[in-house]
Amino acid sequence: MSERKKILARIREALQTAAPRPGSHAEPGGKPHTGLTPGGIAARSAGHDPAASEARRWLPKVGGSFEEQLALFAQNAADLKANFQLFASWQDLSTALGQLRDAENWQRVASHQAELSSQACAALDRPVCWTDRGYDVLAMEQCDAGVTECDALIAQTGSVLVTSRSAGGRALSVLPPHHVVIARRSQLVADLPAAFALLQAKYAPEFPSMMSFITGPSRTGDIERILVLGAHGPKKLTIFCV
Amino acid sequence: MDALFPRAAISMVQILERLGHRVVCPREGACCGQPPFNSGYWAEARPMARQLLVQLQEAEAVVIGSGSCGAMVKKFYPELFAGLPEAALAQSVAERTWEFSEFLVRKLGVTDLGAQLPAKVTFHDGCHGLRELGIKHSPRALLAKVRGLELIEMKDAETCCGFGGTFSAKFPAISTAMGDVKCGSALETGAEYIVSNDSSCLMHIQGLLSRAGKPLKTLHLAEVLNHL
Amino acid sequence: MSTNVAQFKAAAGRVTADTRQRQFIRTALGNYEIARDRRKAAFQSWESARQTAATTKWRAINHLDTHLEQLVAKLEARGTKVHWASNGVQAREIILGIVAAKQARSIIKSKAMTSEEIHLNDALEKAGFEVVESDLGEFIVQLRGEAPYHIVFPSMHLTRGQIRELFAKELGSTSTDSPEELTMVARRVMRHKYITADIGFTGGNFAIAETGMISITENEGNARLTAALPKTMVTLIGIEKVLPKLEDLALFLPMLATAGAGQPLTCYNTMYAGPRQPGEADGPEEWHVVLLDNLRTELLADPEQRDALHCIRCGACLNVCPIFRNVGGHTYGTTYSGPVGSVITPHLRGLQDWKHLSGASSLCGACTEACPVKIDLHHHLLHNRRNAAKEKPDFLERLGYQIFGIIAGDPVLWSLAKKVGWLTQPLQRLVKGSALDPAQAWTKTRDLPAQPLESFQDWWRNRA
Incomplete structure (x- = not known):
């Protein structure tokens, strides 16, 4: 098997388990830190896709x-x-x-x-x-x-x-x-x-x-x-x- | 707080009682289990945490006079018991748990406790209170109402003092170096007292200041607020 | 105690004792913080930007397989040669193979932490090739035979006087110690190298799946020249660097500059889409891109700490870390230092050998707060501690916590322990800080608080 195949296979194997969405941890203000409880796990493709155009709203402001x-x-x-x-x-x-x-x-x-x-x-x-x-x-x-x-x-x-x-x-x-x-x-x-x-x-x-x-x-x-x-x-x- | 800093705990009880609340205390030796937890020994932390949870389950509100113990109960108990039978209890106690200054300001809406302390003070934010629980405003709102008290913020007020629990004993050179920086910033303010809502940070800071022969004294926030 | 932890403690002891060096580092990073805060404030919402960046990275990593395939297909369509390396040995072999096939003599490099990770310079030099680091800071530490002190500011530990002496000794320069003049010395040396080098070697900050590009962020222009003049270009990049879309860079480039250096944008942010294309004036005839795993897939397999793969190597967590500020970069003994290094090194080089880095933290959380892609850094240090203790507990430490648990669990024993503590205070004071003191780790540098006779529980009981 080529290294390409091996690496891709390892990636696919690893991604069988989903990781919690970012920001679901560690927010100050006392939200409990629940780690990997089932509620914290998001399916691999679920959730809102941050459109890159969203970036314009956060970046430094530019006049019209x-x-x-x-x-x-x-x-x-x-x-x-x-x-x-x-x-x-x-x-x-x-x-x-x-x-x-x-x-x-x-x-x-x-x-x-x-x-x-x-x-x-x-x-x-x-x-x-x-x-x-x-x-x-x-x-x-x-x-x-x-x-x-x-x-x-x-x-x-x-x-x-x-x-x-x-x-x-x-x-x-x-x-x-x-x-x-x-x-x-x-x-x-x-x-x-x-x-x-x-x-x-x-x-x-x-x-x-x-x-x-x-x-x-x-x-x-x-x-x-x-x-x-x-x-x-x-x-x-x-x-x-x- | 029981053995080394009883004045802080006594002040908390007296303040809460003056505000008309009935205070119940956990029994002798109740520890939240943070030392083994932070060192990675979660199996050893659980029995201690379990004993405390059981004692806290009836309380309407759990008030903790330390940002780090507060973070342990409020933030880390749910993780420590995730998937275990105590998970629901841990979650429910966590939701009712308050760090002392937050309880006064955010839950009770009280800032003026009638205290007076004619002195210059600087405030040290314990990291667990600051970053795990997001406490920044409440202690300052309370100090602002203390008669005669002048709060002078130190440089890099949000930088860790270097205590860090068992870290302070496992890596004393690093812990001491961090503490020296913190003490230097506190001394620069010209304050007479360094106040915090975390006794463990204060123990570390006071230990360094005493060894260096500096006159700056440490006080728990509750002691300041109980100074009538 | 393993040799790693002994070395770490010894090095930490040396640096923490050097007040002048610590002050020097603190001043430099203090200035960084002022600039960074100004740039953060220019964002309409830095916090929302962090959340968008973190979510974008999360999605990129969640589809890493398809993104890599897309990236490679697009790169190859424009004539780029792509290589896959599972580990450092393979990556070195691939790169040595390219260099040998080109019968190259000299290699000019722009900054790449991946090459530090696989110790590429050593391998190339042992094989008889001349390798020159072109980034000024990297060039300085290369001349000194040192590893970079910091992933973004490699030579930040050196004073201009030290650099003047180094240049005098190694380059025969007679410059003064003005930073301007010293920089011009390096510029002159390097100009010749760019023109004569056979191979230009770079790292990469982002790989764009959608369009098949590698994006390189820099300030000096050395990467631009490295990718312009030599006939062959080689890029080594970690597989986790993919971003789905070209327009994602609109957010990541300014965030990297802000978090990394307190700049609105670094001087050169360059996207490479292939070797020299028909009709173009210059550029390499061949471009080889080496995709490096090197245990990144191990980290990927841990969903709890997978977000460590979001890291954009900005160095923000190092800059704000009070441990880093007081022990410096070399103390870690790792390629990646500071909080993110302490998190990932146990995954990349063995938990038991590197768990002490996770222990050497007050868990203050300044790193997590600074991270532009919201990696849960300080909690991962806690998770590493948990994993290490679970896998191989320290007998005495565990026993200590068990005994502590028994005492704290029993009101009578607790009460008794307090009494013993109070009674032995005078004895403890006699041996305070000496080797006889059981609390020496604390008392060598700090006093213990005086324990009052009446504890809180005594007071509580007595008033009832």
Whole structure:
């Protein structure tokens, strides 16, 4: 018998006896602790199925209007030490990109070919390491910034949702020291349930091989629990939205 | 409470009688069986628990002056006797059982007992009372009505003092380290008394404070409420 | 006394005597608690979230067989190779086999408690492969030749000065002891490793049955790089990690971050659905997922403690545990320390050998209160004690309780015992705390209360 069969057989054997529903134990307020009395046992499939949509009612609150969601995203991004800016026009955005390039003295950037990222690279006017048709990892590592698009911005958490398809592969958003995201304002979604619904609607069943919620620049607290940015991934995260 | 802390038990009786209740006490040596139960010796705990159950079966309400003994009767007796002939009795006694402060506040609706104690005190929540029985508000509601008493909450008030029954003797180094942290938090408040609804926690805390020569004194909640 | 309990007591004695170290740990975890409470308060209802998470896990485990089959079918459909390992030996063989077949020389790893569980690094190094832990904390303890101190914060016991000295000795770095500079030293070392490693090894936090994905939660970006650059990716994950639906992550990701680190969401939460797909820029050509049982099915067979399989390894129970805070992570001598470690280790490594961990608890319940998936942790410690005493009672301890039961059961004997206690008080005071004192376990560090002549029962009788 294969290990697969053996493990599945052990699981099925073990599940012959049902376990009490969670929360049936240990509630303060003096409910007796009855352990495995017959009343505490639930049949394997009985009971209410917590719809994941239920989660929305418990998660941090998000306002209904675009303005509220935008303000929340901006606040979260600031808390996370990400640089978020919303621009009225593409012209304003490319001016700001140029200022960023000059302030940090970017010599070369890495990016992928998509509408916004290509336009951004044109505005940057620096040699580009494109990831679309394979790339040299050492060359990307030498880049000063990685410029990508994204799938969504999540107001609830200040996160950027990227995938291997929307953001030029797996490494582009983590290898260069500065990750620059160019997003459209229509990409702002309210919360995590909405972001997962978006992934399902956009990709299922052929999901990209990597989907990542990026919530602020890379960080660690492994030395005396003191926050340091840029542990392995980017030290800086810039989100320019138009 | 019988041998080492009679003042706490006497205070409880006097308070309940002043409120017009008829108090009946279990006989000499009645123990809820928590020490063997918590050590895993449930077969040894059952005869003790059984003897107590029989003595409690006639009572309208069972009032216990300790969060941990209270949790034993109210929460763990039904588990200890699950599937045994005493299950129904255990369940019925559990439903009638109250920890002392909860009985006063939630069952009787009394908070002002006319007590006075002009002193700064800090309150220690015994873990079994706090987490098994959910007692947090009642002792504080009672202390708030004690004339002259100023309650100063200590840092990490909900952290265990390190007593833990037989744990304190089986792992004395850990128990003592936990107790030292607790005593430190209590001392920081500048209180004169550390009050609790659990004598066993107080025995541990007082033992450490006395050994360290600290002036902070321990008092059972009932003693405070009986201080007229 | 078994060697395990002797070692545990000796280690606990050393750490509890180190006031400075205890203060250091307490301060770190105190700061965690402040951040966690702030994040919990941001939830509309943290308590309801816990209940939903617990019920979701309960349902996931109740259908573990079908969920695993679904997971595997979906993973394989996208070209992922799935392996099943009943135990650590098999898991090591599978992984060594992959590494050997690829003629790999170096392996970059992101944090995985499952690999600690099966002692993978040892096995790989003995077979001649270079293994580098990429998570900063794991990298630090690897350089020190230590096990992780904490399942989420592996190096939290070390001061920056100790880490500076370690880096100076092992890496020849000349950095100061600023955490920023030290982190950059590790970053530079690791960059090279990601680029040259043949194999990227990861653990996994959740496995999504519905869509066939493995979700990895991290802050540093090391797992992202580990899963991006090497040609071959290997993931080792416990079979209990399944969640039914992709959207379940909407609740579990923020709860894991909140309970684990006091963050709203960790920096990178990444779902992997396969190796590099056609048209994608990069990613591993091969992805191997190893599903590990290693006695999880034993725990599954105990319905009373089955909920321990709900554990999402957030570390919240360690952080709030007053035992953990005072004895530290290494004292346990186990892969999984703290309350959840004390609950599951007896199942994974033998009840009689590890029951002392269940005994070393005041049963205060702080762990159960902190657990985001509502595992009945402190009651399981009680259940382990019961099972251990039932299976193999300690003769003297049982006798003690029997004698105590007889005395407490007889009013005359009880009364007599009190008198004896009162009478021997002066004698006891003479030997207080010494080896002659029968109550030495108590009196070495604590005074006994003075027993008054009149007991409560005396008072009760006298007033009648």
